[in-house]
Amino acid sequence: MIVHSADPYNAEPPRAALDGHPVTPLDTFYSRNHGPIPRLDPDAWRLEVDGLVERPLTLSLDELRTRFDSRTVVATLACAGNRREELGRVRPLPGQEPWGPGAVSTARWTGVALADVLAAAGLRPEARHVAFTAPDVAPKAQPPQPFGGSIPVAKAMASEVLLAWAMNAAPLPVVHGAPVRVVVPRYIGARSVKWLQRVTAREHPSDNYFQATNYRLLPAGDDAGPGRGLPLGVVAVNAAILRPGDGEPVPAGPTRISGYAFAGEDRDVARVEVSVDGGRHWQQAELDAGAGPWAWRLWRATVDVPAGPVEIVARAWDTSASTQPESAGHVWNPQGYVNNSWPRVHVTGRPG
Amino acid sequence: MIVHSADPYNAEPPRAALDGHPVTPLDTFYSRNHGPIPRLDPDAWRLEVDGLVERPLTLSLDELRTRFDSRTVVATLACAGNRREELGRVRPLPGQEPWGPGAVSTARWTGVALADVLAAAGLRPEARHVAFTAPDVAPKAQPPQPFGGSIPVAKAMASEVLLAWAMNAAPLPVVHGAPVRVVVPRYIGARSVKWLQRVTAREHPSDNYFQATNYRLLPAGDDAGPGRGLPLGVVAVNAAILRPGDGEPVPAGPTRISGYAFAGEDRDVARVEVSVDGGRHWQQAELDAGAGPWAWRLWRATVDVPAGPVEIVARAWDTSASTQPESAGHVWNPQGYVNNSWPRVHVTGRPG
Numbered sequence: 205m206i207v208h209s210a211d212p213y214n215a216e217p218p219r220a221a222l223d224g225h226p227v228t229p230l231d232t233f234y235s236r237n238h239g240p241i242p243r244l245d246p247d248a249w250r251l252e253v254d255g256l257v258e259r260p261l262t263l264s265l266d267e268l269r270t271r272f273d274s275r276t277v278v279a280t281l282a283c284a285g286n287r288r289e290e291l292g293r294v295r296p297l298p299g300q301e302p303w304g305p306g307a308v309s310t311a312r313w314t315g316v317a318l319a320d321v322l323a324a325a326g327l328r329p330e331a332r333h334v335a336f337t338a339p340d341v342a343p344k345a346q347p348p349q350p351f352g353g354s355i356p357v358a359k360a361m362a363s364e365v366l367l368a369w370a371m372n373a374a375p376l377p378v379v380h381g382a383p384v385r386v387v388v389p390r391y392i393g394a395r396s397v398k399w400l401q402r403v404t405a406r407e408h409p410s411d412n413y414f415q416a417t418n419y420r421l422l423p424a425g426d427d428a429g430p431g432r433g434l435p436l437g438v439v440a441v442n443a444a445i446l447r448p449g450d451g452e453p454v455p456a457g458p459t460r461i462s463g464y465a466f467a468g469e470d471r472d473v474a475r476v477e478v479s480v481d482g483g484r485h486w487q488q489a490e491l492d493a494g495a496g497p498w499a500w501r502l503w504r505a506t507v508d509v510p511a512g513p514v515e516i517v518a519r520a521w522d523t524s525a526s527t528q529p530e531s532a533g534h535v536w537n538p539q540g541y542v543n544n545s546w547p548r549v550h551v552t553g554r555p556g
Numbered sequence: 557m558i559v560h561s562a563d564p565y566n567a568e569p570p571r572a573a574l575d576g577h578p579v580t581p582l583d584t585f586y587s588r589n590h591g592p593i594p595r596l597d598p599d600a601w602r603l604e605v606d607g608l609v610e611r612p613l614t615l616s617l618d619e620l621r622t623r624f625d626s627r628t629v630v631a632t633l634a635c636a637g638n639r640r641e642e643l644g645r646v647r648p649l650p651g652q653e654p655w656g657p658g659a660v661s662t663a664r665w666t667g668v669a670l671a672d673v674l675a676a677a678g679l680r681p682e683a684r685h686v687a688f689t690a691p692d693v694a695p696k697a698q699p700p701q702p703f704g705g706s707i708p709v710a711k712a713m714a715s716e717v718l719l720a721w722a723m724n725a726a727p728l729p730v731v732h733g734a735p736v737r738v739v740v741p742r743y744i745g746a747r748s749v750k751w752l753q754r755v756t757a758r759e760h761p762s763d764n765y766f767q768a769t770n771y772r773l774l775p776a777g778d779d780a781g782p783g784r785g786l787p788l789g790v791v792a793v794n795a796a797i798l799r800p801g802d803g804e805p806v807p808a809g810p811t812r813i814s815g816y817a818f819a820g821e822d823r824d825v826a827r828v829e830v831s832v833d834g835g836r837h838w839q840q841a842e843l844d845a846g847a848g849p850w851a852w853r854l855w856r857a858t859v860d861v862p863a864g865p866v867e868i869v870a871r872a873w874d875t876s877a878s879t880q881p882e883s884a885g886h887v888w889n890p891q892g893y894v895n896n897s898w899p900r901v902h903v904t905g906r907p908g
Contacts, residue, residue: 421877423829423840434826438876468876470822474786477775483886488775524790524820525773525894530882534835542877 205232208301212237212342213379216306223446223462226495226502227278228309230372235379236283236307238342238351238414242399246383251321251367255335255404258326265383268367271324272316277364279389279498280466281396283307284419284436287444287543290532297540305444305547308464310499313387315368319361322405327357331405334360335412336386336397345413352412353395353419355388355437357405359469364389364498367400389498390469392436394419409435422538433539438468441528442544443476443503443520448551456511456553461489462504463547465520475521476503480514483530483546489518509553517546557584560653564589564694565731568658575798575814578847578854579630580661582724587731588635588659590694590703590766594751598735603673603719607687607756610678617735620719623676624668629716631741631850632818633748635659636771636788639796639895642884649892657796657899660816662851665739667720671713674757679709683757686712687764688738688749697765704764705747705771707740707789709757711821716741716850719752741850742821744788746771761787774890785891790820793880794896795828795855795872800903808863808905813841814856815899817872827873828855832866835882835898841870861905869898 205215216234225232246265253261263271286307288300322334335354342351359365366387369376376382381398388395394414409415411430420433443465448454465473473494477486489505507516521527529535532545557567568586577584598617605613615623638659640652674686687706694703711717718739721728728734733750740747746766761767763782772785795817800806817825825846829838841857859868873879881887884897 421873423827423838434873434875434877436877438823440876440878468878471790475775486775521773521786523786524792525786525788526792526820526878526896527881527887529879530886534882535879544878 206304206306208303212239213241214301216303219305219444219446220449222306222309222464224502226310226492226499227312227372230374230377233309233311233380234283234307236393237340238344239340241379242339243378244383244399249383251384251400252402253321253325254402255406256328256331257405258328261325265369268316268384269369272320274314275317275366276312276314277366277387277389277498278310278312278495279364279387280308280310280500281393282439282466284392284394284541288540290545291536291540291543294533294536300540308500310495311371312373313366313368314370315366315384315387317363318365318367318386319363321367321403322360327405330407331357333357333406333409335404335406335410336400337402337404338397338399339401340399346417349413351397351414352410353397353415354406354410355391355395359388359391390439392419392439395437418539419541420539421541424537426538428539436541439466440542440544441467441520441522441526443518443528444547445516445518445549448549450549452551453554454509454551456509456555458506459509460504460506461516462502463518464500464502466500467520467522471522471524473501473520474523476518478505478507478516478518480507480509480516482515483517509551511553511555513550513552515548515550517548519546558656558658560655564591565593566653568655571657571796571798571801574658574661574816576854578662578844578851579664579724582726582729585661585663585732586635586659588745589692590696591692593731594691595730596735596751601735603736603752604754605673605677606754607758608680608683609757610680613677617721620668620736621721624672626666627669627718628664628666629718629739629741629850630662630664630847631716631739632660632662632852633745634791634818636744636746636893640892642897643888643892643895646885646888652892660852662847663723664725665718665720666722667718667736667739669715670717670719670738671715673719673755674712679757682759683709685709685758685761687756687758687762688752689754689756690749690751691753692751694765698769701765703749703766704762705749705767706758706762707743707747711740711743742791744771744791747789770891771893772891773893776889778890780891788893791818792894792896793819793872793874793878795870795880796899797868797870797901800901802901804903805906806861806903808861808907810858811861812856812858813868814854815870816852816854818852819872819874823874823876825853825872826875828870830857830859830868830870832859832861832868834867835869861903863905863907865902865904867900867902869900871898
């Protein structure tokens with residue numbers, strides 16, 4: 205793993221480690237944290253379900269597992285700061301983790317549908333958002349506070365949103381949120397709150413720092429502040445090149461390029477293209493079938509790499525025919541989020 | 557109106573005519589046709605509802621109006637070929653209407669929910685798509701055939717999809733589909749089939765030419781053919797500058813720029829920005845409130861236009877933080893669809 209910081213622990217796999225794995229192995233899954241990792245006693249753990257509900261609930265792990273049907277969903281999680289490193293090369297982003305393209309991973313999650321738990325609590329009609337609270341206190345938050353966030357109630361009631369206790373058929377590792385985390389497919393990873401302790405139905409979005417101030421797309425020149433900027437939720441269409449690596453020497457001639465792509469809510473990846481001439485000509489990549497509707501699509505193409513230095517670029521299109529913007533410079537933003545500009549790697553084709 | 561062809565009749569308003577009207581006046585609404593305009597006798601008109609339904613229906617206009625609750629929805633329709641003219645300047649698009657940014661308009665539609673009609677017919681669970689058929693025969697289709705298309709059943713069952721007989725509180729004009737047309741908000745205009753005669757529940761998308769072959773995003777270099785390319789449905793985030801017009805002399809100094817923006821299914825326009833230096837600096841535009849969830853958002857900004865020739869560019873962001881690609885050259889495609897590159901107008905700032 206490439207460790208960006210030890211405390212809080214922030215690490216991503218090298219890009220090549222993600223390649224070829226529709227489901228990411230546990231020890232390769234990226235880890236994004238804002239505070240010390242809490243170690244909760246599963247036997248003592250309780251989930252509170254409160255707010256705009258008819259019957260507030262307190263559930264032990266055993267009750268959660270036995271009162272509700274368990275479900276398994278293969279879902280990709282993507283940090284909103286994924287590919288920030290490229291933005292930082294445009295203009296520095298001090299104090300922000302310089303994520304490469306590895307802050308995205310896919311797992312097979314098992315748990316219960318959040319919708320079933322909310323139904324048991326009796327969601328009141330005035331509930332518009334569902335907020336999650338964890339115990340990990342983030343020093344960066346102003347004021348320092350536990351991590352939290354919320355999602356709209358329509359998403360919370362969708363069957364793919366889980367309260368999960370298992371990952372790739374193994375118990376959920378502590379670093380990934382044991383005993384129970386939220387999994388919100390196709391939303392930024394920050395909404396998939398780890399070490400979940402409280403689910404609160406609300407009229408308004410969470411006023412937690414990580415919803416109201418952080419994880420927002422600010423216009424260039426603007427400063428973060430409560431309610432400022434565009435709140436992030438559903439992910440934007442994006443792609444990365446996993447092989448070859450940036451700067452890697454490759455043989456001139458036919459060269460295999462591979463990577464991942466994903467799209468936001470209610471959309472799928474419809475096409476991935478690769479170019480070795482700056483986007484003048486594009487070659488269609490082959491897309492894998494994908495491990496279900498909530499998982500990324502891995503792709504591969506064999507392109508003819510000329511001798512000498514060459515930039516390889518890629519882009520994905522979603523099913524609405526939306527594609528990625530060309531340049532990182534044009535999507536640069538003060539907190540360095542949602543870099544979905546064309547991924548680029550620079551290689552040198554070595555004459556055989 | 558700017559008439560691109562008289563037969564079939566294809567016309568769009570000059571961009572300035574759209575400016576400042578959240579709802580487009582009837583005589584300004586764009587008109588896209590593929591064949592001669594049918595003149596149907598409303599008294600003799602019948603709607604057939606068939607295919608994967610329990611109880612096929614034949615409904616007169618009177619039955620449609622009295623058996624179901626009427627609904628009114630303000631919805632923007634956008635032709636998939638909107639802004640094709642800019643693509644044609646990159647590389648010619650022979651035989652394709654050279655639409656400017658006026659192939660988008662907004663009306664207040666009144667009719668019944670398609671969902672209510674499908675419920676009355678008893679949609680069978682194996683239905684996955686709902687197809688629409690009209691009588692207008694398109695000579696361009698191969699083989700020549702009446703216009704048609706389909707939408708996924710989930711969209712067909714959404715309350716905003718109407719079978720409409722009124723537009724801006726007036727009877728639906730013949731050119732806009734009288735006696736009854738479909739209105740599918742946030743889908744390409746081609747799915748809002750005019751002069752509707754048949755609604756068919758199906759397992760697969762319509763195999764009509766305008767679904768299976770036309771209205772698809774082909775990779776550059778590819779030829780149209782059944783099933784080739786990305787089928788268009790949900791619209792991509794897009795924007796246009798309505799004032800000033802391209803080539804218009806403007807006073808140097810503070811100048812008012814205005815336009816429209818819209819986003820696809822389950823997303824809203826979150827931000828519109830304007831730049832007079834090619835995207836190095838962006839200024840936030842003011843967005844109007846919008847006439848409801850299915851309508852475009854008009855926007856305006858006052859920018860400081862320097863003396864001399866200047867290019868004004870704009871871009872919209874949707875609520876997933878997806879934005880528009882920079883260049884028309886990079887989204888060029890053989891049938892000239894979905895040009896959502898940055899809109900650009902060239903003006904000359906005249907020193908006062």
